[in-house]
Amino acid sequence: MLNVVNSTTVNSKTLPPNPSSRLLPNFWQPIVQSHLNDAEELQAWLEINLDEQLHFTEHLLVITNRRLVYFGPAKTDAGVQNALLREYVYRNGLKLCQHDHAGIYSLELFDQNLRLDSWRYTLTSDTSSTRFIKQFEQQCTSYVSGKPVPVEATEPCPKCRYPLTAEQDECPQCSSEIDTPPSTWTLFRLWRFAKPYQWQLLAGFLLMLASTAATLVPPYLTIPLMDKVLIPYQNGVPIDTGLVGLLLGGLLGSALLAWGLGWSKTYILALVSERIGADLRTITYDHLLKLSLEYFGGKRTGDLMARIGSESDRICVFLSLHLLDFATDVLMIIMTAAILISINPELALVTLLPLPFIAWMIHIVRDKLRTGFEKIDRVWSEVSNVLADTIPGIRVVKAFAQESRESSRFREANQHNLAVNDRINKIWSLFSPSVTLLTEIGLLLVWAFGIWQISKDEISVGVLTAFLAYISRFYTRLDSMSRIVSVTQKAASGAKRIFDILDHVSSVPEPSNPVHLDKVSGKIEIRSAGFRYGNRAVIKDLNLIIEPGEMIGLVGHSGSGKSTLVNLMCRFYDVSAGSISLDGVNIRSLPISEYRRNIGLVLQEPFLFFGSIAENIAYGKPDATRAEIIEAARAAHAHEFILRLPHGYDSLVGERGHGLSGGERQRISIARALLIDPRILILDEATASVDTETEKEIQRALDNLVHGRTTIAIAHRLSTLHKANRLVVMDRGQIVEVGSHDELMASEGAYYRLYQAQARNVDTDLDDISSDERIANKEASA
Amino acid sequence: MTTLNSNIDFKLAHNAAGQLQFTDSDGTVFDGINLVRAFPISAPDEGLSIISQQGHELAWIPSLVDMPAQIKELIEAELAQREFMPVIQRIHQVSSFATPSIWDVATDKGNTQLTLKAEDQIWRLKNNRLLITDKNGVNFMVNNIEQLDKHSRKLLDRFL
Numbered sequence: 043m044l045n046v047v048n049s050t051t052v053n054s055k056t057l058p059p060n061p062s063s064r065l066l067p068n069f070w071q072p073i074v075q076s077h078l079n080d081a082e083e084l085q086a087w088l089e090i091n092l093d094e095q096l097h098f099t100e101h102l103l104v105i106t107n108r109r110l111v112y113f114g115p116a117k118t119d120a121g122v123q124n125a126l127l128r129e130y131v132y133r134n135g136l137k138l139c140q141h142d143h144a145g146i147y148s149l150e151l152f153d154q155n156l157r158l159d160s161w162r163y164t165l166t167s168d169t170s171s172t173r174f175i176k177q178f179e180q181q182c183t184s185y186v187s188g189k190p191v192p193v194e195a196t197e198p199c200p201k202c203r204y205p206l207t208a209e210q211d212e213c214p215q216c217s218s219e220i221d222t223p224p225s226t227w228t229l230f231r232l233w234r235f236a237k238p239y240q241w242q243l244l245a246g247f248l249l250m251l252a253s254t255a256a257t258l259v260p261p262y263l264t265i266p267l268m269d270k271v272l273i274p275y276q277n278g279v280p281i282d283t284g285l286v287g288l289l290l291g292g293l294l295g296s297a298l299l300a301w302g303l304g305w306s307k308t309y310i311l312a313l314v315s316e317r318i319g320a321d322l323r324t325i326t327y328d329h330l331l332k333l334s335l336e337y338f339g340g341k342r343t344g345d346l347m348a349r350i351g352s353e354s355d356r357i358c359v360f361l362s363l364h365l366l367d368f369a370t371d372v373l374m375i376i377m378t379a380a381i382l383i384s385i386n387p388e389l390a391l392v393t394l395l396p397l398p399f400i401a402w403m404i405h406i407v408r409d410k411l412r413t414g415f416e417k418i419d420r421v422w423s424e425v426s427n428v429l430a431d432t433i434p435g436i437r438v439v440k441a442f443a444q445e446s447r448e449s450s451r452f453r454e455a456n457q458h459n460l461a462v463n464d465r466i467n468k469i470w471s472l473f474s475p476s477v478t479l480l481t482e483i484g485l486l487l488v489w490a491f492g493i494w495q496i497s498k499d500e501i502s503v504g505v506l507t508a509f510l511a512y513i514s515r516f517y518t519r520l521d522s523m524s525r526i527v528s529v530t531q532k533a534a535s536g537a538k539r540i541f542d543i544l545d546h547v548s549s550v551p552e553p554s555n556p557v558h559l560d561k562v563s564g565k566i567e568i569r570s571a572g573f574r575y576g577n578r579a580v581i582k583d584l585n586l587i588i589e590p591g592e593m594i595g596l597v598g599h600s601g602s603g604k605s606t607l608v609n610l611m612c613r614f615y616d617v618s619a620g621s622i623s624l625d626g627v628n629i630r631s632l633p634i635s636e637y638r639r640n641i642g643l644v645l646q647e648p649f650l651f652f653g654s655i656a657e658n659i660a661y662g663k664p665d666a667t668r669a670e671i672i673e674a675a676r677a678a679h680a681h682e683f684i685l686r687l688p689h690g691y692d693s694l695v696g697e698r699g700h701g702l703s704g705g706e707r708q709r710i711s712i713a714r715a716l717l718i719d720p721r722i723l724i725l726d727e728a729t730a731s732v733d734t735e736t737e738k739e740i741q742r743a744l745d746n747l748v749h750g751r752t753t754i755a756i757a758h759r760l761s762t763l764h765k766a767n768r769l770v771v772m773d774r775g776q777i778v779e780v781g782s783h784d785e786l787m788a789s790e791g792a793y794y795r796l797y798q799a800q801a802r803n804v805d806t807d808l809d810d811i812s813s814d815e816r817i818a819n820k821e822a823s824a
Numbered sequence: 825m826t827t828l829n830s831n832i833d834f835k836l837a838h839n840a841a842g843q844l845q846f847t848d849s850d851g852t853v854f855d856g857i858n859l860v861r862a863f864p865i866s867a868p869d870e871g872l873s874i875i876s877q878q879g880h881e882l883a884w885i886p887s888l889v890d891m892p893a894q895i896k897e898l899i900e901a902e903l904a905q906r907e908f909m910p911v912i913q914r915i916h917q918v919s920s921f922a923t924p925s926i927w928d929v930a931t932d933k934g935n936t937q938l939t940l941k942a943e944d945q946i947w948r949l950k951n952n953r954l955l956i957t958d959k960n961g962v963n964f965m966v967n968n969i970e971q972l973d974k975h976s977r978k979l980l981d982r983f984l
Binding site for chain 2: 091092095096097098099145146150152155156157160162164165341342345413416417420538542574578773
């Protein structure tokens with residue numbers, strides 16, 4: 043939506059010659075051009091897609107070096123035409139402000155405190171209007187003061203002016219994700235997983251050909267058996283035992299051959315499909331682990347588990363069983379058709395007549411069934427989601443005596459499941475009998491036509507018998523083939539749901555040209571960072587530079603964006619505007635795991651995995667020696683309590699660390715962070731959930747950890763930040779104050795109010811205040 | 825908090841900046857206040873909170889219907905400017921039945937396009953209502969599935 047024209051490409055009045063890519067849309071060119079004066083340059087524009095009544099209409103806001111111009115449709119004698127609606131020539135005191143609420147953005151123009159105008163729009167691209175506002179400010183100041191617009195230090199993206207670093211080869215704003223739906227031929231995409239097994243697959247296919255051919259021999263042998271043995275015998279010719287022996291031997295031989303070939307083909311292909319299924323599962327899981335936190339935030343555990351577990355199994359069964367059968371059937375039909383035509387083309391034609399009709403019917407039903415099965419899948423994950431929600435939260439359910447409510451929720455989901463199934467079964471149940479009916483009609487046709495041909499002496503009785511033997515097989519296979527419709531659709535929808543995961547590009551992508559940092563000093567620069575969560579702007583235009591080794595305390599009410607800022611620094615999410623860089627390199631250009639290796643994270647709720655304490659401490663560095671583990675535990679003040687446990691470092695901690703107190707778990711997680719020796723340390727409310735006594739213990743552990751590292755600490759209890767070099771006070775996604783405790787207290791701003799509120803708070807014990815006084819004294823003496 | 829200022833002892837007006845100005849019973853003036861619905865979907869007219877620029881609750885309005893006409897008008901006008909939830913009246917076409925899918929829709933605010941990122945962006949509410957969140961976080965509403973025309977219902981059904 044926001045576009046800034048590179049002013050070097052724009053001469054006065056002439057618009058860019060090539061209106062491609064992100065340049066001003068053709069639609070707006072004539073009207074904008076006609077209103078620009080000589081010596082007036084187009085600087086930036088913003089498409090406004092809502093009018094005052096919030097109806098979808100196209101408007102355009104344009105910044106030139108002289109004024110702000112607003113174009114939009116206006117009623118004239120000749121109907122509604124685009125016109126210049128309002129313009130504001132730059133003057134002192136003009137200010138643009140932007141707010142957003144529930145996906146709707148508003149831009150307001152103020153003259154001092156008087157609102158001159160306001161515009162509203164929805165965000166239709168990832169760029170934000172903050173740079174539009176910046177352009178406006180620059181142009182306005184330059185126009186009023188007569189000084190030229192300051193040249194941006196970094197080379198901006200030629201398209202949108204997003205500042206690029208030297209390492210970035212493409213603009214992260216312009217090259218945002220493209221919305222392409224996955225192809226409907228999802229199942230063919232499974233080839234990617236089948237490719238490593240192509241030779242086994244080829245062998246399986248050849249075996250399949252051979253075994254199918256072998257099964258087609260017996261009916262063929264019925265022709266001589268009928269014409270040369272049985273019918274002559276009826277006419278008084280004695281039976282030729284030698285010929286009978288030969289023919290019966292042929293029948294037995296072909297049956298044995300078909301058995302052997304069929305067995306080896308099924309075995310090989312089942313082996314391969316099982317491997318494909320296993321690969322699919324592993325790759326999907328690996329991909330899932332790489333996705334950003336944003337993805338997990340929006341998905342439910344039950345649904346993801348179903349996709350990786352049961353869906354991949356369904357695909358596997360489909361490949362090894364149904365697809366195999368289907369391929370065999372198709373081969374058989376083709377071979378049978380060839381044989382039949384070679385024996386008697388006319389009868390073959392009659393025999394094969396119902397086939398296209400059945401194929402057409404299958405096609406019709408297939409479409410209806412597919413949507414139905416997709417629906418069943420969704421409903422099914424709804425059912426399992428109810429379970430996944432309720433069972434972990436069973437304590438809450440019981441505590442509030444809501445068993446019956448949960449039960450009815452489950453029943454409701456189940457009911458929905460039932461309704462969807464009922465609807466699909468209506469179509470499905472009709473399908474099978476119809477195929478059977480068509481089969482019977484087909485047989486009838488062959489009988490009738492065959493008898494007529496025999497009466498004309500065009501074919502022998504043996505040929506008719508062979509035809510009937512062939513097509514009775516053939517039609518029974520058609521019946522089972524029709525079943526492929528449902529299983530294919532089930533497998534395809536399963537595959538689609540798996541590829542949904544695989545196709546999901548991580549919103550924190552790996553850089554295409556990664557930059558490697560040898561030695562990290564730990565300088566973090568956050569430049570005009572912005573972040574939206576859904577339609578809520580959580581971080582707005584935030585600037586902060588953290589020096590190596592500095593400790594920053596992040597302070598603010600809950601919901602002020604502290605944790606989000608930390609998540610952005612860890613690159614759990616990517617900023618939607620601006621940039622964060624480490625040692626002068628944009629963190630987007632660093633390989634993710636390499637970058638995160640430099641970060642130690644201690645969370646409010648430490649998460650321990652099932653395993654021994656030693657394993658938990660060494661989680662970030664699995665090859666750590668025992669000595670290293672113990673050293674880390676000592677530094678984290680965890681050593682002593684670990685030794686008090688019955689099995690020391692080998693004590694097993696259950697799921698999420700049951701059996702350990704909150705403070706103990708926290709100290710283990712501190713040891714975990716210490717062990718990887720990170721340059722950057724992030725403490726997200728590390729001491730919030732423990733009592734004061736434990737807090738002191740943890741605080742001592744943290745003091746060891748903080749030493750010499752760039753530290754960002756979030757804390758509600760301001761006393762825990764006594765070591766911080768600077769305190770950063772945040773409010774609603776913005777930094778409101780920065781400074782040391784004393785400075786902030788002296789300025790009596792937001793920090794002062796927070797501090798006062800906490801000092802008054804009954805929860806804050808004397809100890810906290812006295813320690814605060816201690817800091818104050820220390821800082822005063824320093 | 826719920827009982828805070830439930831009877832009207834405050835004044836609401838527009839200031840020069842076009843913002844709502846709140847004056848409480850003590851005569852303290854707050855500029856640039858925000859109006860927040862407590863239940864924007866399930867009960868939009870019940871429970872409205874007036875929030876100061878600093879994010880503190882200044883007044884609680886249990887029900888908009890009981891307010892004096894002048895205040896009600898002001899509030900409704902302000903909310904109408906802030907709230908943007910187009911109601912989908914017809915789905916013209918969808919780019920694909922697999923997500924992400926781009927929908928051409930007619931809403932009470934005119935024709936537009938929305939991008940559905942995943943099926944779970946469609947929320948089933950009570951009484952056959954749907955809330956559809958598009959890629960950019962704009963919420964679209966379907967008031968009653970049953971009342972959509974057959975074509976739209978058929979398209980929509982593929983995603984439910």
